Amino acid sequence: MTGAVPPRSWASRLFEPRRLGRQAPATRVLVYAGLLFWTFVVLFPFYWLLVTSLKLPIHVADGPNYLPFVDFTPSPHAWHYIFVEIGRDTFRPYLNSVIIAGASTALAVVVGSMAAYALARIDYRPKLGTIGLFVVALAAVVVAVIAFGVPWQLAAVAGIAVFVFLARALAGRFRRSVGNGDILFWIISQRILPPVVAAIPIYVMFQQLGLLDTHLALILTYMTVNLPIVVWLMYDFFASIPTDLEESAQIDGASRYRIFFDVVLPLAKPGLAATSLLVLVLAWNEYLLALFLSTVDAQTMPLLVSAQNATRGPQWWYMSVLIVIMILPVTAVAVALQKFIARGLLIGAVKG
């Protein structure tokens, strides 16, 4: 793409392929066959969901019925059941999902972008010894709380006090330090951690704090599991933005916060859009941690969907309605952000 070519309209780009007619007819047939085949593979499950949501139990039990009005008479009974009869029980998990996915995404993107920006622009040289000391102090707190029954508040305060005291006393002795790359790798490596490893302790932790089955518990947990992705993708985005604008803003006397929020973030919009969408989808669809941390009040949509499998066997028609209404909002966001997704993800993948 050279700058001299005038931008073509969306429609002309759609219907005026590059290098029109350069391919042999046989190749073209194969290419279109492949694309249409995959379109079918992708769209058919959606179609089947939609059709099933309009079926009566008898239509499902009767064997394959494909076309509404031809093979069977569609009935809105499942939609009526989900929206009217148990309307409140549908609405609450839906609202929970919106709140939890939205809040955790917003928090993860803001907090993660700040860290990514800091790592891309500021030099950090934490001492290796201090970090080791911290891990030892943390492990001591864990052992004291679990094995010796020390109250966790006391253990935490004591741990912090000992750590601060020793870190100050020994500060001069530590020589080796780690750099930004190591911190970045540490943060990203958290993503390898399978959530099931942390699930039980997180469950116990929130139980101790009385936060089990609340929005806050799920928001905090989702934010944590998604932070590494945000830092990973946004770091590369910030690293690819030239620094001149920030430098001139700094000369004008703007604070680092002003620079970040008013100068840098607007430039990073494509990255923010792609990252937010990815994190939003992950939080919206998350199942395992929700299973651990919520029962009734904070129940999210994936749990409601799997609950339709409960006592009377799978209720395919209700399930289909729920899945359809779960897919709609994220799909709308995805189509709206389509333009940014590829670019945003690509930058993360190229530089990693």
Add this chain to the structure above:
Amino acid sequence: MTNTTGSEWLDRQARWVFLMPTVLIILTFSIFPLLVSAYLSLSRFKFVRGGFELRYIGFRNYEKLLFGSEQYHFLGKFAAMGVWHGLLLGGLLLAFGYWLWRYLRGGGAGVVGLLGRLIFMALALGLVALASVTLAPGGALGSLMVTLFYVIVGCSAQFLAGLGLALLCAQPVVGRTFFRVVFFLPLMVTPVGIAYTFRMLADMTKGPFAPVWAAFGLGDFAWASDAWSARLVVVIGDSWQWIPFIFIVMLAAIENQPRDQVEAAELDGAGPWRVFRDVTWPAIAPVAATVMLIRVIEAFKIIDLPNVLTNGGPGIATESMTLHAFIAWRTLNLGGSAAVSYMLLFVAIILCVSFFNLVVLRYREHGR
């Protein structure tokens, strides 16, 4: 600017204000639980009057998984070792030896690199040995091998399909934007939803493809009661969701490569395969390696699909390690659950870090 000193102080603290929230959150909700989990995996959980009791039992939980009563569940059932297994392992050992020798001779070998390679080789040898004795007739896969099956077979299939679709979509075709949007959709669906949808679709008698199965005489075949067909359905569901992710990134990478190189190669009379091998692939390989790393990291955590599609069955044939740990947790075997999670953590970290160091970094260096 009334409070100059205050805001100046705040500005000087910016380096910590920016980074510390992330570090503290990860420490609280990731590192701290990790340490607690490590302790849990070394203890036995029991309900006693008025609460529960955790007793330190050393590595007993791990011992149970690797050698004891849970071995069939975690590692699988072993068939007898045959000559073939010996030959396979011997060959692999020789290959590793040669690879190590080349690394040491090549210069630039460091202690960390050597150690990392040795750990990777030990794990790889162990896993190949495990695969050969559990895949042989008379053996059965445990949750470790099932997880690796999902990761290796699933991710390879997804990569090939995603790359193939990206190459098709990069052709000058009418309606590219349409295909691009449509192909992206499955990524939006919750895995639980996918699992139920595929249960409907895979129904041999009531599903949409029932006539097809009947035509092939498979009408009364129950995929859920056969270990391999059940695993295959799980992989198909997982692939349907994740092919779009690889597709969208690879498509962006292909479109990002300079057109003139491709056109120059075509002018020189190179066929499409030559163009792909010599021009396109070297340009997109770094992206391919990274996107595979992301995919593999996520693939190790698979739980929703096997849990909903097959409930881990038949028997334990489709149980991934995360599902294994979850089931242990549900039966209040907290120590066993933590031990399984830790084994998953070890395997995932060693394989992902090896993949990063041996594949991703190499391609990136070539790319520059």
